[in-house]
Amino acid sequence: MTTPAGRASAGRTPTERADRPEHAARPERTxxxxxxxxxxxxxxxxxxxxxxxxxxxxxxxxxxxxxxxxxxxxxxxxHNRAGLVYALIEDNETRFQEAFARHCGDGAPSAYERLRAFLHGMAELVDDNRELLLLAEASAPAGRYHSTPFRRHHEQVVGMVTELAPGVDAAYLADLLLMAYTPGLFDFQRTERGWDVDRIKGGLDALIAGIGAAPPVTPCAG
Amino acid sequence: MTTPAGRASAGRTPTERADRPEHAARPERTxxxxxxxxxxxxxxxxxxxxxxxxxxxxxxxxxxxxxxxxxxxxxxxxHNRAGLVYALIEDNETRFQEAFARHCGDGAPSAYERLRAFLHGMAELVDDNRELLLLAEASAPAGRYHSTPFRRHHEQVVGMVTELAPGVDAAYLADLLLMAYTPGLFDFQRTERGWDVDRIKGGLDALIAGIGAAPPVTPCAG
DNA sequence: GCACCAACCGGAGAGGTCTCCGCTTGGCGT
DNA sequence: ACGCCAAGCGGAGACCTCTCCGGTTGGTGC
The missing domain is CATH 1.10.10.60 (Homeodomain-like)
Incomplete structure (x- = not known):
């Protein structure tokens, strides 16, 4: 997020600057x-x-x-504490993306398997970074949905879900799947409920298996 | 924006931490x-x-x-601002419970229909109290899981899910279903994504329909 | 070089959260 | 009635977040 795109600024007179909305399309300064x-x-x-x-x-x-x-x-x-913490988080995110890409790059598994791998990988990632994520959430609970990692994850999950079950509302389901890794919930499940990571993975597995297996509304028996 | 929960000065004070489950658990003392x-x-x-x-x-x-x-x-x-806001919320919750009970008390519909009614009711409740819930979440994101309303909702959903699909991890699924109504997410979907309440209801409908229809792991074809 | 200026710097200060602790009081036993 | 004392009260103060703004500086055009 921090890499500046080296673009030289065109010389602008101060008078020009006044009559345009300031944060409209500010070219990225070095x-x-x-x-x-x-x-x-x-x-x-x-x-x-x-x-x-x-x-x-x-x-x-x-x-x-x-x-x-x-x-x-x-x-x-x-900007604020949340901004600082989210900046810290992006680092770990990069490592996760690399691991996921490596995991899925070869063999080109089915959508189900890729989704499953993604979700399991997320579980490990969140488990490893629990404290930092908790801090981020405490600083700005709603900030997550706007963050680069969340948006990227959402996009990825939408792709896999669409492939897996063309009939469903993929965007909505992706939201829900990602909510499984809300730091506060995850920590609550691990600590207060005493669940281990496998239980969470298993719950998600069952859910996506059901989605992949059944057409959205009509029962199997039908 | 605001400090999460406690100050945590150098020496731990003997006073209890704030995000404990104790809002409504009044000691027996009058x-x-x-x-x-x-x-x-x-x-x-x-x-x-x-x-x-x-x-x-x-x-x-x-x-x-x-x-x-x-x-x-x-x-x-x-205890802190979150405590005050959650106390305010309990009020609205009472009204929701009454409405839900009235809705389900007569006719004794199927588990699917009761769950559906519950989820739809929640959507309306959250939509109506968006601002207050957002404030609560901002004050203590993790406080929700300890709150009386959440626990009650969880219990109710577990009951309905168990009845609907005996094979699945009801406790986990209930968590996930309730996460659909995380204030920050709901508001993001409504405002930023521009979704209306029906889309959210529909997404949840499809999900629980799939759960009720398919056995948890084995695909239909098998 | 040199002049210019937008971007940057730093820290005082406004305003908020929450704690600490000496004083007060409601309710109980007698 | 009365005395006791745990529970309750209140506000000063420690500490934190974030803003504001006068002074400074890196980078650019000439």
Missing amino acids: ERADAARNRLRILDAARRLLAADGFAELSLDAVAKEAGVGVGTVYRRF | ERADAARNRLRILDAARRLLAADGFAELSLDAVAKEAGVGVGTVYRRF
Whole structure:
């Protein structure tokens, strides 16, 4: 998300700037050197603080101090705590995508198997990053739906579901499937309900097996 | 935006963490008269403020002032903002339960029809209380799973699913079905995706129809 | 080089959440 | 009636998030 597309700015006179809506189609400016340096510093400081103090709390004031920048700089860059945490998350997401692609690239399995592999992979990913995801959710519960990882996951699941069961509302089902990995729910199931990851995988397996097997409304016996 | 639940100062305080299941679990001790009076005052003040200023913000300082009590009193009673908001929600929940019972009490429809009615009713309930639910979720995303309404809903859905499809993991499926009404998701679907309530109802209908129709794992063809 | 200026920086301050703790009081036993 | 005391009260204060804005600087056109 952070890679700047190096595009030189066309010289603009200040008068032009006034009569156009500011955030309409702002061409991507290259990030200034000091800004880039500070962004890295902040991300690094956050990781350090998280590792040291645990995931229960993450004060952006503290992050700023650790990074050696002012608070304003942190907020300018990441908007709010949720923004910072989501930026941290994108990293892990990349690794997941690679693993999933590797898993599905060869052999080209059926849609069912790919969906199953995806869902199982998600279970492991969420389990591994539980604390960070919980922090992200606590910071901005609704932020998830707008996040790059969620959107990408949704797209992928829609594709597989469409292939698996052409009749169903794939977009809706994808939402629901992804909701299985809402951090708070997942943690509640693992911790409070005492379920292991296999139970969750199994529940999802059964669900998608049913979907793949049965036409959406008419019963099998019919 | 707002800090999740607790402050977690250096030394752990002996006071209980906030996201415990205890909202409605009042100890057997009878509430003192002044405490009861203040609780009502606070609830009332909160409703008044919400109606007047909108649901975007609800400062407990302001609630305390409006109620004519100290901040400490508010926090003693409701632990944190989430607690106060969930207390407000329980009210609407009661009305929903009554409607659902009335709907299902006579005629004793099939499990499928009862589940369908329940899910549709939830859709309306969530749609009607979107703002309040969003506020609750923002205050404590994980608090939902511990709340009395969620637990009751879960129990009810488990019962209906068990009856409908004895082979499946009813507890897991109930979780998933209820996640369809996560406030953030629902609002995202309605607002951002531009879906209407019927689309959501329809998606759920198809899902439970499939579940009722197909045996959990073996495909029809087998 | 040099001048210009948009983007960037930093930190004071507004406003919120929640805790701490000394004072007050309702309800009970006698 | 009366005394006791756990439960309740209130608000100062610690700490946090996020905004605002005057001063600074990297990168560009000339």
